[in-house]
Amino acid sequence: MKLKNLKFENIRKDAENFIITENDSYIETYPEFLKYFENIEMIKKHHLIISSHFTYGWMPTIIHLDTAEIGKVLFLLNAVKSGHLLDKDEINIIKRCVNNSLVGTSKLLHFIRPENYAIWDSRIFRYLTEQKSDYGIGNPEYYLEYMNGIKRISENANYEKIHSLISRNFDYQVYPTRVVEIVMFETDRKNQYKLKNKRK
Numbered sequence: 585m586k587l588k589n590l591k592f593e594n595i596r597k598d599a600e601n602f603i604i605t606e607n608d609s610y611i612e613t614y615p616e617f618l619k620y621f622e623n624i625e626m627i628k629k630h631h632l633i634i635s636s637h638f639t640y641g642w643m644p645t646i647i648h649l650d651t652a653e654i655g656k657v658l659f660l661l662n663a664v665k666s667g668h669l670l671d672k673d674e675i676n677i678i679k680r681c682v683n684n685s686l687v688g689t690s691k692l693l694h695f696i697r698p699e700n701y702a703i704w705d706s707r708i709f710r711y712l713t714e715q716k717s718d719y720g721i722g723n724p725e726y727y728l729e730y731m732n733g734i735k736r737i738s739e740n741a742n743y744e745k746i747h748s749l750i751s752r753n754f755d756y757q758v759y760p761t762r763v764v765e766i767v768m769f770e771t772d773r774k775n776q777y778k779l780k781n782k783r784k
């Protein structure tokens with residue numbers, strides 16, 4: 585499977601047409617979740633339980649936490665907070681704990697270290713692959729490919745134009761991980777809305 589739309593030109597074009605969804609609690613709650621981790625020196629089981637549940641407040645699924653490997657999970661989450669970049673196996677350890685969901689894991693990682701990890705969900709996956717199905721969304725290799733793609737986009741000589749177009753919509757700092765992700769998210773939301781209205 586190829587994340588075929590993970591290209592600078594796609595993001596630039598969609599950033600130029602970016603319109604933020606008004607009165608969206610998804611947008612409003614975002615900085616509050618970031619603040620939660622900014623104020624924590626070391627992530628403990630207590631923080632993992634609370635943050636996993638507020639992360640799932642953004643999702644239509646009830647969370648099940650598997651704490652069988654809690655020591656490893658907390659070690660990795662604290663490493664993430666300190667700047668560590670996870671590999672595929674380490675992502676899988678956290679994923680097994682957080683509802684066995686890469687979507688939930690990506691959100692948790694983003695709130696802990698937003699400059700290093702981007703949110704990954706069905707809208708992002710659909711934007712990138714143009715697939716109707718979510719088959720493959722739980723594969724950490726695709727997530728890592730997505731992260732590498734965001735890094736390449738942010739290193740493009742013209743990236744600052746995209747950043748400026750998007751960041752002016754927010755009254756808090758946004759990193760490239762958030763900028764690229766929200767362009768994809770809102771573009772897919774707009775495309776799905778058009779499709780839905782076409783069918784009526």
